[in-house]
Amino acid sequence: MSRLATLIDEGNRPVVTAEFPSIDGGGLAAVEKAADELRPFVDAVNATDNPAAHAHASNTSIAIAMSQFGLEPIMQVVCRDKNRIAMQADIIGASLFGIQNIACLTGDDVTAGDEPEARRVFDLDSTQLVKVASGLAEGHYLSGRAIKQPPALFVGAVENPFAPPLDYRVMRALKKAEAGARFLQLQIGYYPERLENFVAGCVEHGVTRTTALIPTVVLTKSAKALSFMDESVPGISIPAEMIARVAGAGDKDAIAEESYQLTLELSRHALSLPGVSGIHLTDFRHDGSLERLVRDLRIGPAFAPDPVASASGTTSV
Amino acid sequence: MPKLLPLLEHAVKKPVWDCRMCGQCVLHSTGMTCPMTCPKTLRNGPCGGVREDGHCEVKPEMRCIWVKAEERSHSPLNPHHWEEEFNELRPPVDNRLQGTSSWINLINGRDRRTPAGWDGAARERHSAVPGASMVEVDEPTTLPEGFHS
Numbered sequence: 001m002s003r004l005a006t007l008i009d010e011g012n013r014p015v016v017t018a019e020f021p022s023i024d025g026g027g028l029a030a031v032e033k034a035a036d037e038l039r040p041f042v043d044a045v046n047a048t049d050n051p052a053a054h055a056h057a058s059n060t061s062i063a064i065a066m067s068q069f070g071l072e073p074i075m076q077v078v079c080r081d082k083n084r085i086a087m088q089a090d091i092i093g094a095s096l097f098g099i100q101n102i103a104c105l106t107g108d109d110v111t112a113g114d115e116p117e118a119r120r121v122f123d124l125d126s127t128q129l130v131k132v133a134s135g136l137a138e139g140h141y142l143s144g145r146a147i148k149q150p151p152a153l154f155v156g157a158v159e160n161p162f163a164p165p166l167d168y169r170v171m172r173a174l175k176k177a178e179a180g181a182r183f184l185q186l187q188i189g190y191y192p193e194r195l196e197n198f199v200a201g202c203v204e205h206g207v208t209r210t211t212a213l214i215p216t217v218v219l220t221k222s223a224k225a226l227s228f229m230d231e232s233v234p235g236i237s238i239p240a241e242m243i244a245r246v247a248g249a250g251d252k253d254a255i256a257e258e259s260y261q262l263t264l265e266l267s268r269h270a271l272s273l274p275g276v277s278g279i280h281l282t283d284f285r286h287d288g289s290l291e292r293l294v295r296d297l298r299i300g301p302a303f304a305p306d307p308v309a310s311a312s313g314t315t316s317v
Numbered sequence: 318m319p320k321l322l323p324l325l326e327h328a329v330k331k332p333v334w335d336c337r338m339c340g341q342c343v344l345h346s347t348g349m350t351c352p353m354t355c356p357k358t359l360r361n362g363p364c365g366g367v368r369e370d371g372h373c374e375v376k377p378e379m380r381c382i383w384v385k386a387e388e389r390s391h392s393p394l395n396p397h398h399w400e401e402e403f404n405e406l407r408p409p410v411d412n413r414l415q416g417t418s419s420w421i422n423l424i425n426g427r428d429r430r431t432p433a434g435w436d437g438a439a440r441e442r443h444s445a446v447p448g449a450s451m452v453e454v455d456e457p458t459t460l461p462e463g464f465h466s
Contacts, residue, residue: 079357084409106357106364109375120357127361128409135434142409144433160365165387171404172362179406187365234366234374 002100003072004044005154008183008212008277015278016300017074017185017214018042018290020066022056028065035069040302041294042281044072044101046185050081052233053113060090064097074156074185075099077133078107083123084132088141091133095151103185104129104157108234127172127179130157134180156183156211161198162191163235170201177211185280186215188229190238192269203275212277215270217263219285219293221256223247260289267297322418340414341428346402348389355382360407363387408435 007015018038023030038045047063050056063073075094077087091102106126110118124132132142137153140146157176161169173184184207189195195215202208220226223246230238242262249258270276279299283290294300323338330336334344337353343360344351352360356375363383366374371384389395390403408431414422422428433439 106359106366108366109356111375112366122357122359123412124409125357125359125361126364127406131406131435132409135437138437138439140434140439142432142434144439146439158365160367163363163365163367164369164371164381165363165367165384168362168383168387175361175404175406235364235368237369 001152002044002154004074004101005182007043011277013304014271014276014299015043015212015214016041016281016294017044017046017278018281018283020045020047020062020071020073022048022051022054023062024056028068031062031065032069035066035071038290039069039071041291041300042071043278043301044074046074046076046103046280049076049078049105049107050113051108053080053108053110053115053118055115060094060099063094063099067098072101073099074101074103076103076105077129078105079122079124079126079129080107080110080120083121084142087124087129088132088136091136091153092147092151095136095153100152101154102133102156103183104133104155104181112234126157127176130155130176130181131179154182155180156185157181158187159184159198160187160189160235162187162189162194162237166194166197169198170205170207173198173202173207173211174205177207181211183212183214183277186213188216188218188233188236188282190236190242190266192266195270196273199273199275208275213275214278214280215276216280216282217267217270217293218282219263219289220259221285221287222252222259223255225284226259256285260292263289264293264296267293271297271299322421323416326418326420338416338419339410340417340419340422341411342419342423343407345399346405346407348386348392348395348403350382350386350389352382352386352407358410359383360410 004015021034045066047059047066049059059075059077063075066073077090104126110116110120133153133155135142136147137150139150159169159173159176176184199213202213223243226238226243226246229236230243246255246258246262249255267279271279281290295303298304327336327338334351335354336351339353352358356373357364363381367381367384368374368377371380373379373381390400419428
């Protein structure tokens with residue numbers, strides 16, 4: 001069982017996951033540097049799979065390298081670039097190196113990237129991939145061919161509570177949970193009420209009985225970054241008043257501070273919802289704000305109060 | 318006749334549903350909206366890229382087919398059991414059926430044949446009944462359930 005799975009199962013504190021930066025060159029030293037920056041503050045980190053349809057060092061190579069540098073990887077697998085044979089091979093191959101956490105995604109379309117002329121694959125969809133990956137852990141490929149000593153995978157997926165059809169998103173989460181997803185990292189979102197409705201729906205329909213919900217927040221430095229996400233990132237919409245609030249904060253430093261405060265508020269709100277098991281952090285600032293956020297929230301390996309110590313503290317005084 | 322059926326099916330379904338002849342039609346369970354017209358050919362619901370206005374990430378001028386499908390699945394014209402089927406997990410597409418008639422594949426059950434691993438079972442190397450689920454559907458004697466759809 002992966003450390004992430006254990007932490008979620010125990011449920012003693014919110015888990016903290018983050019996004020690993022894309023790596024292109026610089027050898028393993030580049031991976032080590034990024035791993036060193038994240039390691040103290042997070043429980044596990046997503047090794048992305050050609051995010052936004054841009055080629056980078058592969059999900060499997062980054063996941064393996066991360067684990068060598070003592071960072072627990074969540075290997076993302078997107079359906080856009082490979083067929084069912086290749087995706088199963090990647091998961092089984094990575095598992096030889098101890099990779100256990102697998103996040104199954106549809107993937108941004110090729111038109112979102114810098115090679116829009118590429119062939120899109122989508123041989124499986126993300127829900128089917130969840131089921132296929134779960135099957136690998138049960139000891140067989142999709143064909144039925146048996147796997148001796150199958151890997152102990154912890155399979156999850158992503159869901160977007162903020163994109164239409166809003167009413168249907170809970171049912172889609174349920175479908176993924178029933179297919180075998182044990183965690184759902186949620187898309188970046190700036191509509192707290194939509195998150196609230198989604199999480200409440202997941203609790204009501206039993207999704208959270210089997211599956212941990214992990215909302216995502218983003219650390220940004222400027223209103224321009226928010227506008228960019230609003231306009232250019234598929235599936236992300238940001239209310240105009242939120243962008244205006246950050247833009248109108250004053251000079252550059254004041255704007256950066258207001259951006260941080262917005263992220264802090266969204267994080268506190270997300271973590272306050274019954275049914276939420278942790279938080280996923282995407283850091284576009286790289287200025288120490290990630291550490292500040294987990295410190296302010298008092299979460300993660302570095303800053304969470306030790307639940308055992310605090311529990312025994314109440315009785316041993 | 319079997320050779321003409323795909324042509325006839327295409328002639329009927331292309332103008333109405335923009336049919337892509339995947340050969341394993343699920344129209345009735347997706348609000349009579351063809352999931353193969355989704356640029357990502359998703360058969361189990363919308364991706365996370367749907368725009369705020371309900372339009373497609375890939376083709377901004379097109380409404381997301383799953384937004385449409387979800388709306389239509391609640392249509393009073395839709396039989397209730399079709400609405401329930403909307404939430405079912407649809408298996409991966411069998412790419413060998415591309416271009417064949419889903420009508421024939423429905424009648425002989427070929428469109429419901431899935432790999433052994435999809436149904437959860439590891440196949441033994443020398444199993445006495447290799448692909449047991451495949452045997453019965455190749456020799457249909459009665460029309461399978463759901464034929465009316």
